[in-house]
Amino acid sequence: YTPLGPTWRLGNYFLGADSQGRDVMARMLYGGLSSLLISGxxxxxxxxxxxxxxxxxxxFGGVTDTVLSRFLDILWxxxxxxxxxxxxxxxxxxxxTIGPIQxxxxxxxxxxxxIGIVYVP
Structure with a gap:
């Protein structure tokens, strides 16, 4: 672990480095990429x-509206x-597996x- 100290002023690593010398901030940003992609x-x-x-x-209204509304109420x-x-x-x-899509x-x-199924409005 490399502490912050004056290293960020010299342009090295803003959040320091881990024990193997890798930039912590770059690894955090790269790790957040998958979270952003999945949530989007x-x-x-x-x-x-x-x-x-x-x-x-x-x-369609009528029966279709009632059945769909009750299904979503049960889901909620x-x-x-x-x-x-x-x-x-x-x-x-x-x-x-939905038809040809697997x-x-x-x-x-x-x-x-x-997440899409659970949070459908």
Missing amino acids: AATIFTLILGTAAGLIAGY AFPIYLLAISLSIVTIAHGI IESGSLWLPVII
Whole structure:
């Protein structure tokens, strides 16, 4: 570990370095990249699901609106973290297959889909 000290003034490392001499700030920024990508994609996926559900319920109305509203009410009744953990366990074990689309269990798209389903408005 290299302490901050005067090293950042000399242009070396702003947050210091780890025991192997790697820049801590660069590693933090690179680690945050996957979080930003997953959260951005999950937000877009949730927006698409919520908009589609609202358009279908508004266009057809009647029984379709009632059934879709009750389904979303049931989905919202579950604790969010418990539902996310349950979906994670199921999808990690088997992956997701929807028609010709298959998402493997180690894919970064699984958290996007799980967060999108759990947080659909």
